[in-house]
Amino acid sequence: MKAAVIVFPGSNCDRDVAVSLERTTGRPPLMHWHADADLPEDLDLIVIPGGFSYGDYLRSGAMAARSAAMAGVRTAAAKGRAVLGICNGFQVLCEAGLLPGALMRNRSLHYICRDVYLRVETTDSIFTGHYAPAQVARIPIAHHDGNYVADLATHCALEDEDRIAFRYCTPAGKVTDDANPNGSLDNIAGILSEERNVLGLMPHPERLADPRLGGTDGQPIFASLMEALS
Amino acid sequence: MKARVHVTLKSGVLDPQGKAIAQALQALGFDGVKDARQGKVIELDLEDGDTSAAQARVDEMCRQLLVNSVIETYRVELEG
Amino acid sequence: MKARVHVTLKSGVLDPQGKAIAQALQALGFDGVKDARQGKVIELDLEDGDTSAAQARVDEMCRQLLVNSVIETYRVELEG
Amino acid sequence: MTAVEITPAVIAEHGLNAEEYARVLEILGREPNITELGIFSVMWSEHCSYKSSKKWLKTLPTTAPWVIQGPGENAGIVDIGDGLTAVFKMESHNHPSFIEPYQGAATGVGGILRDVFTMGARPVANLNALRFGAPDHPKTRHLIAGVVSGIGGYGNCVGVPTVGGEVNFHPGYNGNILVNAMTVGIAPADRIFYSKASGIGNPVVYVGSKTGRDGIHGATMASAEFNADSEEKRPTVQVGDPFTEKLLIEACLELMDTDVIVAIQDMGAAGLTSSSFEMASKGGLGVELALDTVPMREEGMTPYELMLSESQERMLMVLEPGKEPVAEAIFRKWGLDFAVIGRLTDTGRMVLTWHGDTVADLPIDPLAEAAPEYDRPWEPSPAPAPVDPASVPTVPWTEALVTLMGSPDLASRRWIWEQYDHMVMGDTVQRPGGDAAVVRIHGPAGLTDRGLAMTTDCTPRYGSADPVLGGTQAVVEAWRNLTAVGARPLAITDNMNFGNPEKPRIMGQFVGACQGISAACLALDFPVVSGNVSLYNETEGQAIPPTPTIGGVGVLDDLDRMATVAFKAEGDAILLIGGPAGDAECLGRTLYLREIAGREDGAPPPVDLAEERRVGDTVRGLIQSGRVTTCHDVSDGGLLVAIAEMALAGGIGATLDGVTDTPAALFGEDQGRYIVAVPEADAAAVLSDLGSVARRIGSTGGNALTLGGVSVPLATLCDAHEGWLPRLMGDA
């Protein structure tokens, strides 16, 4: 699997996800600078990492979505390449129109950094194949703007097309309002594109993919990609 | 020339900031507050020129960057 | 009755948001943009009543909650 | 520019007394102009010159074989092995945070980060030590909300995890909160950068954000142009721009990988003035700056304003000659301002020009060396009388414990640290909530199996009664918290927060704290490598409690040999290591006394430094040999509180049968104690190896704490402990 991580000014989980990718694939991913529109042709996976691209000063992900590199990502996605957006990366993908909906301020208005539980809602994707159906995974979130919104038609389409990848849930796997850390519509934590080759999620799988850091529930995402794309 | 872009959430989109403001005001004892919404204003300092061309350019800026049409609408005010 | 509170940074106060917006617009090729500042608007939905009393109450809300007078100034617009 | 007349009022406005101004005249041989006066004023301010504190700071122990850089540079540096160093410092942003809590705290974080990456280190962790007024004081909630979101807003955006800190509440801080921020970074030992300028003719370069009229001190009166026309020219509160800081970190570290930097210094307090003076003075050189070439954010700025501005996110560098294009390319790539604003000279003078005219001409060394240094009169604090345990009311232990666990100084800080990204960078091995945070060492060559442990500590309750002991205890508690996770303590940074040093009683608190810190540092081989002094924390004559905050850093050589506070299994034996042979005895100045008896008197628990060291080394040995993975030191609230914290962290209760049910035994804060839990099968061997320093006090299990046949459910403790802060902040 040949992977690249896009680096925007203000990305700050680029190294973190590169560590996870290297652990999974055995070699470091390509770190791709935002100003460069030309992505290598032979990439299997493009990761838009977490952080605060451009400070998130206008809207989270808004400026990064208009960068040269994102034009390249759009082309690659159209060709069916895998694109994974984590946290700020999810925000960028929504702003870029590669995923539907938007991520608004958390309903508590606080930044929240903590482990949450996710129910795996579909295993039918190159990102989630290594999870069991309805498996509960403990993965951290760390964001201020993770409150997913979409209009009714989009919500129905996501549901009908099995494109909701993860929902926030209790440790026992119940999808409840108490288990929803940020107010997201229908507890949505991550969604797939229509072609199922783009995944955006707010939680950070790279932060719990190493026993030393206290857990490995994030690792199946990388393992799924490795199997699907190698 | 100055352009003022008023960006507001589309009606129907829940506004967590606005809701918190309304609640906080009520908690402070301002009880006549029925609702609050928060929007933003972007003031642009533009090179002088033709007004209608400026209007078109600011519209374009809104479409390309300043506004997320999934959740927001906007209104432009030109001055000077 | 509606009140619209326009909150802006005092002049001279650094506005990182505004600066970033101006730079991003320039990067997108909008070169007539000399500067940008970002402010916010809080729209309050108030129970109907006397306008001048409302003005005083909104001023009080600004002082107590809506505005950070160390770095911001504001202007209130009443309607209806 | 119209010349400003240097009247006595203008001089006073600049904080110079008659004697100091006489020295200015002597050094210059003439009257200063306003720009020069401004420069003297900030260079000789308490903040930059340490004029009240220097005499005593010099007495602190600052050396050890592993110390690479002690106090005097932007941050201290210790060797952590494998060719790497830890670079760290703590700094206060107390006053700005009281005025504007969000921006004050945010820019405090930004400032301390710059101190660390200036030296070539990548910042890897932030900590924050906070003191607020009484929880029910009308300002407190607003200040907490602002400070916490400011620290998070800045640290989260720059992408440095905020992994620890401490919070106290006391009415003594009602008018003067304390916001002390600490940054720890990692740098290769062979690639450290200092501020000493060298090379006559070398270019002086400005990078980062543009300069505005932010935070200019006595400027209101002093600027000729400042009159009615201009609300606009009023100096403004500094606003943090963490995005620019992030770019500055990346750009500086990238530039540091090339070989073009001769010297580098961040622009902190007193901005361009102190950074340029410091670089030139350390190098014994002169400097010439063309102020009109400084990147400016606003129109009509004057040399005075440019020299005194405290705009954030700026750095000053001296480059190798001809290497400007290399540096410029990197800074432009990151979208930052870059300007060559001057050069080094051999004159020993600072010459400032403005469109070709000289606007200031000052001798550097005399100005730096003649900086006032005071031996302020001081008096020791009277020794407090000990508390007679018989005078302290006894309430049922269950009730006392629930009250304490939900009391302001002991309640969980989760509401705070969950607003901080404490995991970014992917190396946080121990998150907030334990004794010390642990961050995996991630060097330029990649991940390692080693870690850095860090903590901040001070118990103002103790120092208010006995400043010497307060200083000692703060160092010892930091050392103990590092030890409790299994780390080898290396060195400390200090942040000395006190009231007005012109009062002998306050000066006595400062002197006492220095004496106490020194004694502890010497006894524990735990030197001071950096620090900061914040004086005049007073409102209406009311000084804060003396608060010498200590930031400690240690190293773990094997992350698999580490301890955490959480009970890990049912049926483990609970051992108490250290302290008196029998039960604890000290109730003076304890939280029990304050929260249960409503008293804040007595003598604080004494510290026996030799015993501390012996017990701490023993505990660390147990962890490093892999025999203990559960450990917690006994601090605020005493033994039972420590056990409750271990139980809540692990979700496993305990039954105690080896302690007496008296307030002193359960809640006394006798020093030098640790609690460990070990598998029952190992308990006898561990106890026999430890001898009389340890005893068994109970075992883990169930979902309650039980003592003398009475229980309190963990759920009750959890609600008290976790609920207090969210309830205070209106989020529960």
Ligand SMILES: Nc1ncnc2c1ncn2[C@@H]1O[C@H](COP(=O)(O)OP(=O)(O)O)[C@@H](O)[C@H]1O
């Ligand atoms: N302001 C803060 N920011 C982050 N973490 C904090 C803060 N205050 C306290 N903590 C964390 O809460 C835990 C308990 O703090 P404290 O009671 O001061 O510990 P100790 O008694 O071991 O010194 C520690 O892990 C500490 O790092």
Ligand SMILES: [Mg+2]
């Ligand atoms: Mg401790």
